[in-house]
Amino acid sequence: MPVTLVKSKWSSGNLIFHKVGTGATTGITFGEDGTGLDIKFFGDTASAYMLWDQSADSLVFAGGAKLSMGSADTGIDFTGTYTSDVIDFSSATIAPTGSNGPCFIRAGTYASPVDLGTDTDQSGMIRLYGTTQAAGTSYDRAIFACLKTTNTKGVFPIAGLAEVNAVASGNGPTSVQAAQFIAHLNSATAKLAALGGNATAGMYGGWFKIAAESGATTASGSRAAPIWVDNQLNGANISGSMEEYGIFATTGGSKPKAFIGFETTSSGYTNLLYFDETAYDQDPIFSAGTCKVDATKDSTGTIKIDLNGTTYYMGYWAVADLTS
Numbered sequence: 001m002p003v004t005l006v007k008s009k010w011s012s013g014n015l016i017f018h019k020v021g022t023g024a025t026t027g028i029t030f031g032e033d034g035t036g037l038d039i040k041f042f043g044d045t046a047s048a049y050m051l052w053d054q055s056a057d058s059l060v061f062a063g064g065a066k067l068s069m070g071s072a073d074t075g076i077d078f079t080g081t082y083t084s085d086v087i088d089f090s091s092a093t094i095a096p097t098g099s100n101g102p103c104f105i106r107a108g109t110y111a112s113p114v115d116l117g118t119d120t121d122q123s124g125m126i127r128l129y130g131t132t133q134a135a136g137t138s139y140d141r142a143i144f145a146c147l148k149t150t151n152t153k154g155v156f157p158i159a160g161l162a163e164v165n166a167v168a169s170g171n172g173p174t175s176v177q178a179a180q181f182i183a184h185l186n187s188a189t190a191k192l193a194a195l196g197g198n199a200t201a202g203m204y205g206g207w208f209k210i211a212a213e214s215g216a217t218t219a220s221g222s223r224a225a226p227i228w229v230d231n232q233l234n235g236a237n238i239s240g241s242m243e244e245y246g247i248f249a250t251t252g253g254s255k256p257k258a259f260i261g262f263e264t265t266s267s268g269y270t271n272l273l274y275f276d277e278t279a280y281d282q283d284p285i286f287s288a289g290t291c292k293v294d295a296t297k298d299s300t301g302t303i304k305i306d307l308n309g310t311t312y313y314m315g316y317w318a319v320a321d322l323t324s
Helices: 319-323
Strands: 006-011 014-019 039-042 049-053 058-062 301-307 310-316
Antiparallel strands (some): 049 058
8 A cells, every 4th residue: 555645633623634754745636637526615794715727727715815925025826928918807796986996906085095205216016028029010008998889988097196294204205296197209229200191109208098989969068189288286385496397398309300290181270279268368368458569559468478587578469450
């Protein structure tokens, strides 16, 4: 009879498997290679169990069963080559109950965020690094999110919130950015190909687009724009000497052809700038100042600009005044 280095015994109502002897590799095998067994482990809650489903070659957590990982350098490690999704939530459903309610992946809540510690070097909650050597004219996406709606609830496929809370000491951080996007030719031999007739090609820090199919409608009083810029710095401690802008642009290296480039496949833009009833009589519109054209026609008002600390005014005229 062969010597078995794994023995079993009952202890306080528990069946315990333990190793006896030394030297040989010991273990417990269920079934045979190519002919497995279904193995089920029940929890304390009804219908909660873990199942090794031999016919599906899958480990199933059913009912209220869950996987809990302890402290380790790597909690879950995926290896090998996959011909389908590594993780698939396609058959899962959730019942949303607000920002603290269930979701497919969670790390903390707004009231109890995950603590990233006190290390002063760069850190992050999710980091993805990939590379490709493929040819062709298509592209790879590190992250792609698509959220659809057929009712009145709004959709935000990607959203971010960067908050500075109470600072115990010092002046607080120097960098607070809700999003950062950088496109970089990161080598002396890196290249950017010509557009080649592709209107969507090019190198951009971000591509923002709104679109509608023929027959779609927008309600009277609705608004649409690829980018919405909103300044809301409030409070008595906002320094008057700080620099605050709606858009801040910098250049370095080559000289750009223009600050803004315009190209159209339809009929262009109705106006270069538009100030509605809430803004037409506010800074930088200065209605009291006037300029003249042909030394005869006073401008309707002026627009204020600052060049290196010196204020200047540019006049504007009603179209009717210039054509009369």
